[in-house]
Amino acid sequence: MSLVPGRAWRTAAVLLPAGAAAAHIGPAATWLPGVRLLFFPGLAGSGPRRHIALTFDDGPDPVSTPHFLDTLDGLGVRATFFVVGEHAVRHPELVRETVRRGHELGVHGWTHDRPWRPAFARDAAGIARTVSAVHDLTGRRPRWYRPPYGILTASRWRAARRAGLRTVLWSAWGRDWTADATPASVRARIAADLRGGGTVLLHDSDHHAAPGCWRATLAALPAVVQDCREAGLTVGPLRDHAPAGTGPRGRYPRRPAP
Template sequence: MSPKSGRPWRTAAVLAPVAVAAAHIAPAATWLPGVRLPLFPRLAGLGGGRHIALTFDDGPDPESTPHFLDALDELGVRATFFLLGEHMVRHSAMVRETARRGHELAVHGWTHERPWRPAPARDAEQITRTVRALRDISGHRPHWYRPPYGILTSGRWLAARRAGLRPVLWSAWGRDWTADATPASVRARIAADLRGGGTVLLHDSDRLAAPGCWRAALGALPGLVRDCREAGLSVGPLRDHGLTPQG
């Protein structure tokens, strides 16, 4: 074989890993609102026009989650909680209490890792493991999946779909995980992006964020719900949002 004839094979060997990595991470572009909202509205959680889906990530947390459950009871609102598997098995009583109070349970993954390297087998194992743990602890089969950090890769998407889950991100968030977040800042940030049919992202835990930041989200809840109701919008979980679990 001449040197020239070997060049295509060497080029292919170099480009193949690049192509695999690109295919892996390309769906993560949906993290950007400018991509997600106009091009993938269902992934952004856009549902029924007069309904707001209220969602929480990163629990369960025995220190903070009970405060959210009490506040939601007082407001007469149910929400969807995206749970981490490693926390579920440590705090199974909190998972059952969340379900007992009428809230919807969904999958946030087993851990809260960033998925920069392709690992489809790991993605499938972790999502399946989380689905099984949630079902065994609560008796409920989950329908929704939100990847940690909102980073949806091809491996995570495929693993979720094979597990019978529909990926859902959000259309409005409160940036409530930051050290300088306040109830007023969280409420204002959500209000800037909130429209009928939107999905709101908040967090009921500070394990992966600034210590104590969950209090900003908690403090914003009454005003947020009041804003929605004054605008003629109902607030509830994703199951009431007009999205089909496997659509």
């Protein structure tokens, strides 16, 4: 005879998957700026108060990324580019050129997918594959991970830890992936949240955004850097920023079960 009544079994069958799903997607709450900045400053990329970390997602893109590299050269600024693995292996020379010009590479996943279902094996394989690709192409091992869409899940965080990467989101962004983005709107959005010690998120590609939106970002970039400098802030890559609490055992919204 069963020790648990049939109704209890049915209830458990519903609650257990629901609990697993909640544990998986719960960390995505860090996407909310208020949650991230208040409770998990490491994930927000908080660093030295006189420095701004400048980061770009979604490349490399042979159409747009070279323009960003040229503009950053002209500004005397280096940045961190979070690359999508499948794009990196398609454009190896652009990856090497980005590093040759003094920029840093981070991992943005092998593909740019949304993680609604737990898939640790898939996440671990994709992140590790991207780490290997960057290392093989440049001879340098990346240190940073930023999940696609900024959606951090338990499996993605565990996968990044397993790969020895530090997860970093952002504290200011330009909403530059939208069709209605303009140089003025990108600059204004960043300026609204610009604080010393912050990490700025922009995009050097429209692979996963509105076609041509990168042009607004590119046009806004000199003004964004100027705003930082006029505020007495230096601008550089995450390696010069070292956000606190983002190491493999740094603070995290919820530690998943092993």
